[in-house]
Amino acid sequence: MGGTEERYIREAFEKNWIAPLGENVDKFEQALSEKLDGSGVAVVNAGTAAMHLALILLGVGSGDEVLVSDFTFIGTVNPILYQGAIPVFIDSSMKTWNMDPALLEEAITDRMKKGKKPKAIVVVDIYGMPAEMDRIGGIAEKYGIPLVEDAAESLGSSFDGRPCGTFGAMGVLSFNGNKIITTSGGGALVSRNHDVASRARFLASQAREEALHFEHSAVGYNYRMSNILAGIGRGQMEVLDQRVAAHRANNEYYRNALGDISGLVFQTGPDGRYFSNYWLTTILFTAPGSEDAARTVCAALGKEKIDSRPVMKPMHQQSFLAHWPAYLNGVADTLFAQGLCLPSGSMLKESDLERITGIVRKAILRK
Ligand SMILES: *Cc1c(COP(=O)(O)O)cnc(C)c1O
Numbered sequence: 001m002g003g004t005e006e007r008y009i010r011e012a013f014e015k016n017w018i019a020p021l022g023e024n025v026d027k028f029e030q031a032l033s034e035k036l037d038g039s040g041v042a043v044v045n046a047g048t049a050a051m052h053l054a055l056i057l058l059g060v061g062s063g064d065e066v067l068v069s070d071f072t073f074i075g076t077v078n079p080i081l082y083q084g085a086i087p088v089f090i091d092s093s094m095k096t097w098n099m100d101p102a103l104l105e106e107a108i109t110d111r112m113k114k115g116k117k118p119k120a121i122v123v124v125d126i127y128g129m130p131a132e133m134d135r136i137g138g139i140a141e142k143y144g145i146p147l148v149e150d151a152a153e154s155l156g157s158s159f160d161g162r163p164c165g166t167f168g169a170m171g172v173l174s175f176n177g178n179k180i181i182t183t184s185g186g187g188a189l190v191s192r193n194h195d196v197a198s199r200a201r202f203l204a205s206q207a208r209e210e211a212l213h214f215e216h217s218a219v220g221y222n223y224r225m226s227n228i229l230a231g232i233g234r235g236q237m238e239v240l241d242q243r244v245a246a247h248r249a250n251n252e253y254y255r256n257a258l259g260d261i262s263g264l265v266f267q268t269g270p271d272g273r274y275f276s277n278y279w280l281t282t283i284l285f286t287a288p289g290s291e292d293a294a295r296t297v298c299a300a301l302g303k304e305k306i307d308s309r310p311v312m313k314p315m316h317q318q319s320f321l322a323h324w325p326a327y328l329n330g331v332a333d334t335l336f337a338q339g340l341c342l343p344s345g346s347m348l349k350e351s352d353l354e355r356i357t358g359i360v361r362k363a364i365l366r367k
Pocket of ligand 1: 046048076124152174185186187
């Protein structure tokens, strides 16, 4: 926490404004909007809920196909299934670890040849790294398919000066407990079109019309963020820039301390247009014979009671999703087999980082 969160929560209690909406919700949305080029923002109770609303707003329904990043967290994909739609998984490029634009285009033409034009594209900025937004945006435009950006992990990142979350028709943010800022649980739908954000607010409030009695004109959802949690969000927005700086400083430390190890590569933006918040610092062991290095290092850190974690298990490898169409090139499989998320919290001290990198180095060199 940054320090002012409790004040905003206390204010809500003092004004007895515990009910779903209130000043904290409005102010949190305003602060996010300012960070996101003045976009419309609707805060909700989870990133997954925001993704669900985004798909509903695009009219994604039963049997529709949605092209989606394969290398992601399940929260990106479940809402496609809530809608009875078909996820079509698109593998990553080693350039960013995000959706491979060439494979995306191949998938679009192939799906169209099979008689079905995809209804939407959902692209993820994994671990804070922007996807190749120029190419993916261009492809989406070329084929007239709406784009949703899953920026759950990339608040504070940008591509070519434009903030992550603002690409495509809609963006999705998450404020889950583990994200760069948190409301303990929460999310947001972002759109440059303010009417879209208003519509999301409406659907997230049980599609309740303005009337004294309960008047409803559509299927709605109870997805709005509470005024209490939005108070945490307001306080967190005041420290977002500090958080991004701290995560980027961790990344810098790791690069300096481990960069000389042969075959060890960091997830890195291909050029200066990619500005990652480095929510997590992630590495890949590529040296021949180092296939199990990620697991070895993870175990060595675990023995010292230090948390690390393999990178995302690709969606096409999840047993309950394995039957859906997938356009694969082996990159996500390689990332999962050989990649590792290093401890990346903003509270890490230099002495912590020194200790972590010492253990990593020892575990690799012992092999
Ligand atoms: C966290 C996350 C989500 C889901 O957000 P919740 O707030 O946990 O529902 C979706 N996509 C990605 C990439 C995430 O990291």
